[in-house]
Amino acid sequence: MVVIRLSRGGSKHRPFFNIVVADKRVRRDGRFIERIGFYNPIAKGGEEGLRIEQDRLTHWLGVGAQASPTVERLVKQGAAAAPKAA
Numbered sequence: 001m002v003v004i005r006l007s008r009g010g011s012k013h014r015p016f017f018n019i020v021v022a023d024k025r026v027r028r029d030g031r032f033i034e035r036i037g038f039y040n041p042i043a044k045g046g047e048e049g050l051r052i053e054q055d056r057l058t059h060w061l062g063v064g065a066q067a068s069p070t071v072e073r074l075v076k077q078g079a080a081a082a083p084k085a086a
Contacts, residue, residue, distance in 0.1 A: 002065040004057070006039065007032060016040055019052060019071060021060050036060070039074055050078050 001024045008029055010016035017039040020032035036056040043049030052075060061067065067075065 002033070002060070002063075003068060004036070004060060004065050004071050005068040006070055014042065019074070021056075021065060034060075050074060050081070052078055 002021060003024045004019065004021050005028070006017040007020045007022070008015060008017055018032075018035050019037035019039060021034045021036060022030070022032040026032070034056065037050070037052035040047065040049045057075065
């Protein structure tokens with residue numbers, strides 16, 4: 001099964017996560033199919049804390065990939081924070 005999940009990067013006490021599409025059997029930080037965004041939980045001020053390529057997310061969900069609960073929460077958070085078109 002294909003899953004959309006977080007892959008940890010960064011250094012000790014400074015986490016940084018890539019949002020990746022990967023096979024469920026592969027370890028968390030191992031090989032992935034595609035990187036579709038990132039999440040920086042310690043972003044400050046003007047730094048971008050979350051970016052998700054919505055078209056790729058929609059594609060992968062459309063072909064049957066399952067998002068992890070954390071990624072689902074981040075997608076909702078990103079949609080709420082996105083500026084509304086007038």
